[in-house]
Amino acid sequence: MYVCLCVGATTHTVSECVARGASTSKEVAAACGAGADCGRCRRTLRAIIAASADREAGREAELQPAASH
Numbered sequence: 001m002y003v004c005l006c007v008g009a010t011t012h013t014v015s016e017c018v019a020r021g022a023s024t025s026k027e028v029a030a031a032c033g034a035g036a037d038c039g040r041c042r043r044t045l046r047a048i049i050a051a052s053a054d055r056e057a058g059r060e061a062e063l064q065p066a067a068s069h
């Protein structure tokens with residue numbers, strides 16, 4: 001699905017930027033151009049970044065050993 005029509009960036013493109021370390025819409029714009037033009041897609045970019053951060057947090061929680069009581 002297209003996220004940024006100005007540069008034709010898809011959800012996949014943006015997710016790859018986030019996976020490579022972009023953690024703000026500015027960093028995504030620097031990495032692939034999405035969000036660097038009209039800015040209408042920035043809210044969606046932030047949602048993709050937040051969803052990715054949530055997935056990372058979930059993965060880390062799974063890797064943590066259960067606290068012993």
Ligand code: FES
Nearest residue numbers: 004006038039041
């Ligand atoms: S739609 Fe992304 S910068 Fe315009």
